[in-house]
Amino acid sequence: MAVVDTSDDGVGDGRSGVERKWRRRALWALVVLVPLTLLETSYESVLTLLRDKDFVARDVPWGSATHFGGSDWQLTDLRAALGMKGLAPDAIPVLADFTVTVGDPDLQKLWLGCKVFLVDAQGRRWTPTSSVSLRAPGDVTTCGSATFSGAKKGDKLKIRETFLVPKDATATIRAAVGVGSERPYYLRFERPKS
């Protein structure tokens, strides 16, 4: 049976000096390793979170088209639809119209989770509503339907979404678009000049 001398004699001092040095190194290594471990374990979750949310806005001037999700997006109109009955007194339906020239036709991959929304100066967001249904021309579609329309390169898609917003928001609302392949970036269009 082996007997280990743990008393603090001269030899022990030399060994504990080495031990102290390695203990210090190990502690310093923890300073690096613990944050690295946290980073490694949370990396995928952070990526998933970023890919799922529209965090960073890219501003688009009125009248211009911007390449986004493989296609060129242009806001053509943003207007209120007045005179509708059966709505709350403060509620205003708003229509956002886009013309999109398809570049890469793999829309089911590039436009997955396509979301058109409105943002106002206070940071509030409105998603399309099903509470209001307005007649639209036959060639007008929604972002979700356009994704599965089988559009080809060079096709021009007319996309319209309808929203319900309070009167006080209509002065500052802006249309925005997010698609799966571009998140966390999204397009935020300047309001129409007129």
Add this chain to the structure above:
Amino acid sequence: MIRRSANLVLFCIAAALCYGMQVSKPHYADLTGPIPVYGRIGETVDARGFSLKVEKVAFARKLKTSAFGAQKVLTTGGVWAIVTAEIAAGSTSTTIWGGIWKGPTGLRYDTTERLLSVPGAPPYFIEPGLPKKVRFVFEFPTDQANGATLLVSNARFFALDSEARITLGGVTSGGSNSPTTMETFDLDQPI
């Protein structure tokens, strides 16, 4: 001797600490479940994605309503509870899929599906800046009326998101176990 005693004391403290942590550890379902936000009737409860204010609770033996131009009366072997509330979205459009009536014994009743075709039934789509008055309608045995809690969330299958829990309190009178109940509640009347 002192060192041994100190070690023993330290060991006992560590064991007590471990035992305390073990018995006080929340259940996994609680750790990953909804985050409660409590309130009472008349109070506005602010959840993460919406706010809710329960205005009143009424009980009835029959419900009168009309759908597709025809009027119908719904009866029950228990009681109908009609919770009138105002709901408002936070900073983003959201949906309230319904509510849960949690009885005094913990039994949970979803909003009735017998009113699915009736205008004004959930789900409720709510927009920022546009609060909406709604009715949550439940059907349950009369002994589940007293001391109940209303649970409302804006996520259908959720985890780690807030859930409004409104204490509805006592609703019985005269020592009976049944709530004060009207004969017929007309759902067509404006909220």
